[in-house]
Each structure stands twice: as structure tokens, then as C-alpha cells.
Amino acid sequence: MSRVAIIGNAGAGKTTLALKCICITLAIFLLLAFSSGKQNAASAADVKADAQKFIDEFTAEWLKLRYAYSLASWNSNTHIVEGDETNSKAENAALERLTTFTGSRENIEKATTFLKQKEKLAPLQVEQLERILYMAAEYPETAKDLVKERIAAETAQTEKLYGFDFKIDGKSVTPNQIDEILRTSNDPAERRKAWLASKEVGKVLKDGLANLQRLRNATVKPLGYSSYVNYQISEYGMSGPEMMELLDKFNRELRPLYRELHTYARYELAKRYNQPVPDQLPADWLPNRWAQDWSDMVKVEGLDINAALKDKSAEWVVKQAEQFYISLGFPPLPPSFWEKSSLYPVPANSPFKKNTHASAWHLDLQSDVRSLMSVEPNADWYSTAHHELGHIYYYISYTNPNVPPLLREGANRAYHEAMGTMIGLAAMQKPFLEGRGLAPKNAKVDEMQLLLHEALNYVAYMPFATGTMSRFEYDLYENNLPKDEYNKHWWELALKYQGIVPPVERGEEYCDACTKTHINDDAAQYYDYAIANVLLFQLHDHIARKILKQDPHVTNYYGNKAVGDFLRTIMRPGSSRDWRAVLRETTGEDLSAKAMLRYFEPLMAYLKKVNAGRKYTLPEI
Numbered sequence: 001m002s003r004v005a006i007i008g009n010a011g012a013g014k015t016t017l018a019l020k021c022i023c024i025t026l027a028i029f030l031l032l033a034f035s036s037g038k039q040n041a042a043s044a045a046d047v048k049a050d051a052q053k054f055i056d057e058f059t060a061e062w063l064k065l066r067y068a069y070s071l072a073s074w075n076s077n078t079h080i081v082e083g084d085e086t087n088s089k090a091e092n093a094a095l096e097r098l099t100t101f102t103g104s105r106e107n108i109e110k111a112t113t114f115l116k117q118k119e120k121l122a123p124l125q126v127e128q129l130e131r132i133l134y135m136a137a138e139y140p141e142t143a144k145d146l147v148k149e150r151i152a153a154e155t156a157q158t159e160k161l162y163g164f165d166f167k168i169d170g171k172s173v174t175p176n177q178i179d180e181i182l183r184t185s186n187d188p189a190e191r192r193k194a195w196l197a198s199k200e201v202g203k204v205l206k207d208g209l210a211n212l213q214r215l216r217n218a219t220v221k222p223l224g225y226s227s228y229v230n231y232q233i234s235e236y237g238m239s240g241p242e243m244m245e246l247l248d249k250f251n252r253e254l255r256p257l258y259r260e261l262h263t264y265a266r267y268e269l270a271k272r273y274n275q276p277v278p279d280q281l282p283a284d285w286l287p288n289r290w291a292q293d294w295s296d297m298v299k300v301e302g303l304d305i306n307a308a309l310k311d312k313s314a315e316w317v318v319k320q321a322e323q324f325y326i327s328l329g330f331p332p333l334p335p336s337f338w339e340k341s342s343l344y345p346v347p348a349n350s351p352f353k354k355n356t357h358a359s360a361w362h363l364d365l366q367s368d369v370r371s372l373m374s375v376e377p378n379a380d381w382y383s384t385a386h387h388e389l390g391h392i393y394y395y396i397s398y399t400n401p402n403v404p405p406l407l408r409e410g411a412n413r414a415y416h417e418a419m420g421t422m423i424g425l426a427a428m429q430k431p432f433l434e435g436r437g438l439a440p441k442n443a444k445v446d447e448m449q450l451l452l453h454e455a456l457n458y459v460a461y462m463p464f465a466t467g468t469m470s471r472f473e474y475d476l477y478e479n480n481l482p483k484d485e486y487n488k489h490w491w492e493l494a495l496k497y498q499g500i501v502p503p504v505e506r507g508e509e510y511c512d513a514c515t516k517t518h519i520n521d522d523a524a525q526y527y528d529y530a531i532a533n534v535l536l537f538q539l540h541d542h543i544a545r546k547i548l549k550q551d552p553h554v555t556n557y558y559g560n561k562a563v564g565d566f567l568r569t570i571m572r573p574g575s576s577r578d579w580r581a582v583l584r585e586t587t588g589e590d591l592s593a594k595a596m597l598r599y600f601e602p603l604m605a606y607l608k609k610v611n612a613g614r615k616y617t618l619p620e621i
């Protein structure tokens with residue numbers, strides 16, 4: 001092979017010479033290799049310099065447009081005046097300017113051309129160019145009309161979802177009121193009505209989803225993605241089938257524990273509603289519209305954070321969360337955070353409203369970090385404040401000269417969520433609460449009920465996230481699920497993964513999947529939450545056992561600089577390093593649900609005892 005290559009390189013005229021004298025051939029080879037090596041070196045340096053120039057120019061313009069969009073978006077989320085569309089129009093216009101730039105034909109062509117010479121580029125350059133192409137694929141100029149149609153269709157879908165008038169017995173009710181019934185009512189008839197009412201919105205969203213299925217797939221295809229779901233998954237550096245296999249693995253690992261929870265719930269709820277024990281769980285029996293969080297099934301006695309926070313102020317709650325991070329060696333939040341954030345509820349008589357969903361923002365990808373919350377001194381906001389500041393400290397940590405702005409993100413999308421949720425979990429553990437004066441020392445807490453409560457939240461969620469939701473979206477986009485099978489398939493998946501059945505026959509006039517917000521406006525990313533759940537237990541387990549040398553159920557991170565160092569090692573590189581390598585280097589392990597299982601091990605033994613003699617109906621995998 002190499003000889004052919006030599007001759008080929010030397011040109012057709014040298015063939016005879018090569019056959020005659022091997023020494024001359026070798027000499028020519030060495031000469032050519034040397035000179036072409038020199039040539040390669042020169043051109044590699046040129047390509048590198050050209051690519052850097054492109055990346056720098058792209059970054060400068062992108063940062064400007066992105067900041068303008070973030071500011072416009074911030075205004076439209078923090079200052080909502082009914083009937084006044086000024087802010088939302090400004091936000092849309094800024095988004096259009098940003099996406100026109102990121103999806104421009106010129107940028108796509110340049111990034112593609114440079115990536116064809118990958119071997120001449122630095123790894124960090126390759127990552128940034130791939131990031132540029134990834135952003136371009138969402139709104140490419142090469143599919144301009146489809147992009148326009150898609151943005152309009154997404155806006156219309158969101159408006160239908162949020163503007164829907166839910167009704168029970170002909171009377172308008174809010175989603176919160178429906179949730180309240182599902183959380184607290186022991187009357188099966190009342191529960192059924194509430195559940196059915198919550199699913200009516202699906203009917204008006206079904207056509208819209210079919211349209212978005214087509215448009216989302218069509219907009220990413222010009223850049224070589226087979227479907228929208230594979231496009232979203234590619235951010236993890238994985239193929240669609242690889243992601244599905246990872247999710248199935250989590251599901252297999254957790255199945256024995258989930259089977260115990262499934263059996264427990266069937267029997268306990270049948271007792272509560274005074275009904276025969278069903279083979280599978282009727283969807284309207286669970287305390288959540290999608291059966292994704294069952295934790296309201298049990299109450300934990302002895303821990304009353306609401307009571308402990310009653311006399312504190314909302315400001316105290318946010319300061320307390322900041323203090324937690326400072327105690328781990330993070331810096332105080334910049335003064336601009338306190339000046340520019342919108343942290344507290346607007347008064348009832350205020351001329352404007354704001355988005356009440358909590359969020360954390362990194363507006364300029366430099367120092368302008370803000371949070372949008374409506375903090376009140378209660379347990380929910382206490383944990384949310386810790387969660388949101390987790391995002392903020394992640395932003396602050398990867399804003400450093402080693403991480404170019406294009407890579408200032410979580411190691412993957414799930415890392416960001418995992419960090420905040422883990423700190424939220426840690427801030428709720430008893431020794432931490434005692435240390436902060438939020439729980440009386442030696443208060444009696446039913447540890448097993450607490451663990452059960454946590455499992456009904458974190459573990460019961462997993463088959464929904466890994467199975468029902470992620471499989472549905474995978475089949476929707478990658479396998480072009482036909483519109484007249486949406487509902488049938490949704491319930492097949494709910495039965496297979498969650499062991500849940502609809503309380504009444506659900507025909508194709510409904511779209512029960514459409515009632516889930518993310519299906520409409522955060523498409524094909526739901527596995528992020530499943531991965532974040534697994535990851536947070538893995539990181540928490542490492543911190544508890546290896547750093548703090550404490551039982552993972554009763555930890556106190558407060559004031560521990562080594563914990564801070566560990567978190568910063570993960571946070572500092574942003575997405576400039578492969579997330580799998582980061583996990584392996586920091587914990588010595590690959591991503592798996594093992595730590596989550598170990599955390600709930602005592603509960604497994606307890607449930608086996610409680611479920612003794614009961615019939616298990618959910619198949620083992």
C-alpha cells in the first residue's frame with residue numbers, strides 16, 4: 001500500500017524509476033514526504049488562523065445579538081402588561097435578528113468548510129465550529145420558509161396551550177385547582193372529572209403537534225439530521241439509538257424498585273378510595289395529571305420547614321441560598337445580580353405582572369447573571385432558590401478565559417439541572433437544616449416515610465421520563481408516528497413503562513401526550529430530566545461517601561471547601577470537555593442509576609415487607 005502511495009505521490013512519470021531502483025524511490029519519498037510535510041504544516045497554520053478569525057468574528061456578532069435578545073426576553077418576562085404587546089414584539093424581533101445570523105447560509109458554509117479540514121484545527125476550534133453548526137440547524141436560512149412557518153406554528157401552539165379554558169361541570173377552573181383535587185381528593189368520581197377535564201386541552205393541540213412534527217423534522221434535515229429528536233440528542237455527542245439504549249438501561253436498573261412502588265401504590269390507593277385493587281394503576285388515581293410525581297401520596301411528619309421559615313423574610317431565603325454557596329468557597333454574587341434580578345412577587349395592585357416560573361439567566365455570557373423568581377418564605381421557594389443559584393454559580397464558574405463564549409454551557413444540558421437540584425436536595429437534609437436553625441435539634445422524623453416520599457418523587461418519575469415521554473417523542477419524530485396513532489401509542493407506552501392505564505377509553509379524538517407542556521414547547525429534550533436525576537444522585541453519593549464521609553441520607557455540605565472544589569472541577573470547563581470524561585475523572589464512574597438505587601436500598605427492604613403477599617402485576621424486565 002505504501003509503495004503505491006509513494007508512486008502515486010511522485011506522479012506517473014516516476015513509476016519506472018521506482019521499479020528500477022528502490023534507493024532512488026526511497027530518496028524521492030523522503031524528499032517528497034519532507035516537502036509535503038512542510039507544506040502541510042504551513043497550510044494547517046493558515047487554516048487554524050483563518051478558522052480562528054471566523055470564530056472570533058462570529059462570536060463578537062453573536063454575543064451582541066444574543067445579548068440584545070436576552071435583554072428583550074428578560075423585559076417581556078418580567079414586565080407583562082395585559083393587552084400591551086410592545087415587549088413580546090421586541091422579543092420576537094430580536095429573536096429573528098439572532099436566528100437570521102446564526103442560521104445564515106454564509107455561516108453554515110464557512111463552518112462546514114473548516115470542519116472538512118478537522119485534522120488541521122485545534123480541538124477547541126472544532127468544538128466551537130460544531131456548536132455554530134448545531135445552532136444553525138435549528139433555524140437554517142437554507143430552509144427559510146419552513147423556519148418562518150415553524151416559529152409561527154410554535155407561537156400559536158403555546159398560545160392555545162396557555163390560553164385554554166379548563167372546565168369542570170361547565171365551570172372554568174385553573175390548572176392549579178385541577179392539581180389540588182388530584183393531590184387531595186379521596187372521592188373517585190371527583191378525581192375522574194378533574195383528570196378528564198385536564199385532558200380536554202389535548203384535542204385543540206393535536207393538529208398543531210402534527211404540523212410541528214413535520215416542520216421540526218424539515219428544518220433540521222438540511223444540515224443532515226434524520227429527525228428533530230436526533231438533532232436534539234446530538235448535543236450529547238450520541239446517536240438516537242445510543243440515547244434510547246441509555247434510557248432503557250436506567251429503566252432496567254430501576255425496575256425492581258419501581259415494581260415495589262407500583263404494587264404499593266395499587267394497594268394503598270385502593271384502600272384510600274375504597275375500591276378493588278386494580279391490575280394496573282388508573283391514571284386518575286395518582287396525585288399528578290401525568291402520573292409523573294406521586295410524592296403527595298404520603299406526608300412526612302416531623303419536618304416542617306414552612307413553620308421554620310414563617311418568621312423569615314423572602315430576602316433572607318435568597319441570602320441564605322447565596323450563603324450556602326459562599327460557604328463552599330464560591331464568590332459572593334455580583335452586585336448587578338441584586339440590582340437587576342427580579343426575585344420577589346409583584347404586589348397584587350401592580351400595573352404589570354411577571355412570569356411566575358423560576359429561572360436563571362446568563363444574559364451576556366459574561367458577568368450579567370440574573371434570576372427571575374417570586375420568592376416567599378416557604379419550603380418550595382427555599383429549595384427553588386438553592387436550585388436557581390446553582391445555575392447562576394455554574395454560569396459564573398465557566399465564565400473564564402479557558403472557555404470561549406460559544407462553549408459556556410453545562411457539560412451537557414442535564415448537568416445544569418442536576419447541579420441545582422442536588423443542592424436543593426442537600427439543603428433539605430436534616431443535619432443541614434439543624435445547622436442552619438431551620439429544624440429543631442433531635443426532632444423526631446420518620447426516616448422511612450421521608451425516603452418513601454423522595455422515591456415517589458424521584459423514582460416514580462423515571463419510567464415516565466425515560467419511557468413514556470422520551471419514547472413517544474422518539475417515535476413521533478424519528479419514526480414519523482402517524483397522527484391517528486398518537487393516543488394509542490401514548491397509552492401503550494404508559495402501560496409498558498409506568499404500568500398505568502387510562503380510566504376510560506381514550507380514542508384518537510384526544511391527544512393526551514399534547515397535554516404535557518414539553519411536547520409542545522420544549523420538544524425532544526425530556527430525557528434531560530431523567531439524566532439529571534440519575535446524575536444528581538451519582539454526584540451526591542460521591543460527595544457524601546468520598547468527600548464528607550457521611551451517610552448520603554443525612555449530609556451537611558455547609559462550609560465544606562472540598563465539596564466546593566469538587567463542584568467547581570465539574571463546572572469550570574463548561575461544555576469545552578466531553579461530559580463523559582468529566583464524570584469519569586471526577587467520580588471514577590460512568591453514568592448509571594446505581595447510586596440512586598443504593599440511596600433507596602433501605603426503602604426496597606421496607607417495601608418488600610409491606611408488599612408481602614400482594615400480587616405484582618408489572619412485568620419484570
Ligand SMILES: [Zn+2]
Pocket residue numbers: 387391416417420
Ligand atoms: Zn433548573
